[in-house]
Amino acid sequence: MITLYGKANSRTSRNLWALEELGIPYKHVPSDYLKGDTKTPEYLRINPAAKLPALTDGDVVMTESLGMNLYIAHTYGAGKLWPDDKAARAKCIQWTLWAATELEALAVGRLIELQYKKEHERDPKVIAALAERTKAPINTLNTALQRSAYLAGPSFTIADLNVATVAEYLARTNFDFSAWPAVNKWLPECLNRPANQKVIAMKVAA
Ligand SMILES: N[C@@H](CCC(=O)N[C@@H](CS)C(=O)NCC(=O)O)C(=O)O
Numbered sequence: 777m778i779t780l781y782g783k784a785n786s787r788t789s790r791n792l793w794a795l796e797e798l799g800i801p802y803k804h805v806p807s808d809y810l811k812g813d814t815k816t817p818e819y820l821r822i823n824p825a826a827k828l829p830a831l832t833d834g835d836v837v838m839t840e841s842l843g844m845n846l847y848i849a850h851t852y853g854a855g856k857l858w859p860d861d862k863a864a865r866a867k868c869i870q871w872t873l874w875a876a877t878e879l880e881a882l883a884v885g886r887l888i889e890l891q892y893k894k895e896h897e898r899d900p901k902v903i904a905a906l907a908e909r910t911k912a913p914i915n916t917l918n919t920a921l922q923r924s925a926y927l928a929g930p931s932f933t934i935a936d937l938n939v940a941t942v943a944e945y946l947a948r949t950n951f952d953f954s955a956w957p958a959v960n961k962w963l964p965e966c967l968n969r970p971a972n973q974k975v976i977a978m979k980v981a982a
Contacts, residue, residue: 778802782829784978787841790941794845796971849934857934867928871935875942878913883945890949921958940966
């Protein structure tokens, strides 16, 4: 059984979302870096980088939230989050790496500016530059979603979950998606899924 380490109010939420989509049993240890939980010798054996999230599953020990979701989908989500079709599986890998390398730094940068910094600490030039640079990846995403209802084909897969969980940082900070109608339709559809709503409730309760 998977043990997932990390509080819901962190990147762990994306792994909780994947596990809830699949409805498989798992143990959640809501470790919190702000409380020093990632600096204990036990946790450092799991993740020497002292970051959340991490998972163990028998002799599997894994970090990197988006990669962990590929593992969860591949191992437990056949025909659901992990498609049967080879071309669709390729898209799951492609879009996961795309989320990690093309979108996450921009989205996290915006989140830091607009959610974590106090108003007087914010730099409008940084915010405008990030928004400008975010247009290219959102264009790419929109083009893909004009061709196909979901990123790896006609149904929701780990590709959508992994990209949506990063794009959510943009939605949370009121990024204006109106110029990209396919993204504007797809993103709330993904985020409103019952499994993600359950995770949002966990965040509120934490
Ligand atoms: N690329 C890593 C990033 C992990 C990460 O930065 N996690 C944050 C929480 S969302 C953390 O543990 N921060 C504590 C710290 O940096 O000390 C992943 O996706 O898992």
